[in-house]
Amino acid sequence: MIDWVMVLLTLIKLILILGVVLTMAAYLVLAERKILARMQLRYGPNRVGPFGLLQPLADVIKLLTKEDFVPTGADKWLFMLAPGLAAVTAILSFAVVPFAPALTIFGREVPMVVCDLNVGVLYFLGLSSLAVYGVALGGWASNSKYSLLGGIRGLAQLISYELSMGLSIVPVVLHARSFSLTEIVHAQETVPFLITNPIAFFIFMVSVAAESRRVPFDLPEAENEIVAGFHTEYSGMRFGLFFVGEYINMIILGSVTTVFFLGGWHGPLLPPIVWFMLKVLAVAFFFIWMRGTLPRLRYDQLMHFGWKFLIPLALVNVLVTGAVLLALR
Amino acid sequence: MPLLRDLKGTVQPFWVTLRNMFRKPVTIQYPEEKRQPPPRYRARIILTRDPDGGERCVACYLCSAACPVDCISMQSAEQPNGRRYATWFRINFARCIYCGLCAEACPTWAIQMSPDYEFSKYASIDMVYEKEDLLVDHGGKDSEYNYYRHAGIGVVNPRGGNEDEYGPVDIKTNMP
Numbered sequence: 001m002i003d004w005v006m007v008l009l010t011l012i013k014l015i016l017i018l019g020v021v022l023t024m025a026a027y028l029v030l031a032e033r034k035i036l037a038r039m040q041l042r043y044g045p046n047r048v049g050p051f052g053l054l055q056p057l058a059d060v061i062k063l064l065t066k067e068d069f070v071p072t073g074a075d076k077w078l079f080m081l082a083p084g085l086a087a088v089t090a091i092l093s094f095a096v097v098p099f100a101p102a103l104t105i106f107g108r109e110v111p112m113v114v115c116d117l118n119v120g121v122l123y124f125l126g127l128s129s130l131a132v133y134g135v136a137l138g139g140w141a142s143n144s145k146y147s148l149l150g151g152i153r154g155l156a157q158l159i160s161y162e163l164s165m166g167l168s169i170v171p172v173v174l175h176a177r178s179f180s181l182t183e184i185v186h187a188q189e190t191v192p193f194l195i196t197n198p199i200a201f202f203i204f205m206v207s208v209a210a211e212s213r214r215v216p217f218d219l220p221e222a223e224n225e226i227v228a229g230f231h232t233e234y235s236g237m238r239f240g241l242f243f244v245g246e247y248i249n250m251i252i253l254g255s256v257t258t259v260f261f262l263g264g265w266h267g268p269l270l271p272p273i274v275w276f277m278l279k280v281l282a283v284a285f286f287f288i289w290m291r292g293t294l295p296r297l298r299y300d301q302l303m304h305f306g307w308k309f310l311i312p313l314a315l316v317n318v319l320v321t322g323a324v325l326l327a328l329r
Numbered sequence: 330m331p332l333l334r335d336l337k338g339t340v341q342p343f344w345v346t347l348r349n350m351f352r353k354p355v356t357i358q359y360p361e362e363k364r365q366p367p368p369r370y371r372a373r374i375i376l377t378r379d380p381d382g383g384e385r386c387v388a389c390y391l392c393s394a395a396c397p398v399d400c401i402s403m404q405s406a407e408q409p410n411g412r413r414y415a416t417w418f419r420i421n422f423a424r425c426i427y428c429g430l431c432a433e434a435c436p437t438w439a440i441q442m443s444p445d446y447e448f449s450k451y452a453s454i455d456m457v458y459e460k461e462d463l464l465v466d467h468g469g470k471d472s473e474y475n476y477y478r479h480a481g482i483g484v485v486n487p488r489g490g491n492e493d494e495y496g497p498v499d500i501k502t503n504m505p
């Protein structure tokens with residue numbers, strides 16, 4: 001028998017998450033522009049509404065009313081599909097992110113996660129690998145050399161950093177003895193994994209920055225080398241989808257960083273959901289801060305850093321953590 | 330040690346950007362706040378008048394010849410007393426690159442650059458300024474300069490027949 005209440009609750013959670021995430025993504029764009037501007041001694045957008053707060057709205061209207069352009073010779077269907085892929089894979093990851101402890105409503109235990117998969121970590125890794133299809137297909141279908149170069153760069157970069165990211169989560173899973181994100185958060189009730197395993201945290205942060213294709217790893221869209229990389233040919237709402245996908249990606253990566261290393265919703269005094277939000281925003285701020293600070297890596301530097309430094313370090317880290325955990329048992 | 334240097338080079342910029350975040354932006358919020366351009370700023374071109382209120386321009390075409398983008402055109406003419414002037418004088422500001430070469434070429438200080446930079450238009454035809462639009466009623470940067478007030482008038486009247494002019498000197502009177 002279908003548990004209708006459960007279905008209804010899940011639907012409500014879905015709508016809530018979608019609404020919150022999309023609003024957050026929109027305002028993250030504004031926040032990024034403002035913070036970057038302040039770091040460069042500018043004001044940033046401050047004309048539309050008070051403090052420029054209506055800027056996201058204006059941007060959406062602009063993007064929606066722009067011409068939807070498909071270049072000649074482009075693979076039409078893939079071209080139109082790719083931005084959607086980029087955004088959808090990012091949103092789907094939220095299904096497994098627990099943002100608060102289970103609530104009890106009307107004597108019924110309601111977990112604050114859409115779906116507490118017991119292989120949540122793998123689900124997240126799988127989706128983040130799928131996300132590269134948005135970049136690769138978009139770059140390939142555009143029938144433009146710049147897009148193609150961007151797409152290839154994106155593919156190579158994601159494959160390289162996927163490995164170190166996966167390896168950096170292994171110690172976390174070893175600690176928590178579970179693939180479920182809720183269990184991982186529970187395991188950090190007293191000490192977050194950031195303290196117990198800072199090296200894994202470092203590797204994860206770097207890989208995550210590379211995953212989200214942001215400065216200093218924004219080679220797929222390096223403006224001053226290959227125009228705009230994989231989204232050179234995109235305009236209007238399709239470009240908007242790529243754009244929003246990037247920021248949703250930033251939120252999801254912030255969320256999983258919070259879940260894996262920052263202790264999820266655990267924190268003193270404030271309610272759990274507030275802690276969760278604060279931590280996600282802190283990670284997002286760190287990404288913005290990094291963008292305002294570091295210059296873009298060269299392509300060979302990126303590959304060297306990934307394959308010759310991060311992956312060996314991650315492997316050693318897995319071995320050491322495993323050995324220590326075994327010894328402590 | 331290169332590793333240490335690299336680490337420092339990676340971490341230190343974070344501190345710099347963070348510190349910058351709490352400094353006051355240097356932006357000038359344009360329509361509300363305006364900056365005073367320096368006096369020699371090169372923006373809209375003006376045609377100035379001499380201290381007596383007459384037009385300085387003698388329609389010598391030097392500015393139009395100096396202009397690298399050929400945006401000055403005029404038609405010269407002579408007043409009955411022989412003084413040259415421009416019947417019409419036109420600058421197409423949509424082409425002007427504000428290089429100031431016209432002002433440098435001008436022997437009479439007639440054409441000058443002014444610091445008025447706020448003159449954008451919706452239609453580029455509105456950027457074509459005629460003599461009436463260019464003329465101002467002051468002397469610009471050198472209001473005393475009046476050397477060319479009588480330029481050319483000696484051609485019409487006999488030597489010495491113009492105001493402010495001496496008659497020809499009999500050089501024999503200089504002999505001992």
Ligand code: SF4
Nearest residue numbers: 396425426428429431
């Ligand atoms: S400023 Fe330069 S471009 Fe403009 S009218 Fe004078 S000479 Fe021509």
Ligand code: SF4
Nearest residue numbers: 386387389390392435
């Ligand atoms: S503005 Fe000056 S340079 Fe140009 S025609 Fe007149 S006198 Fe000659």
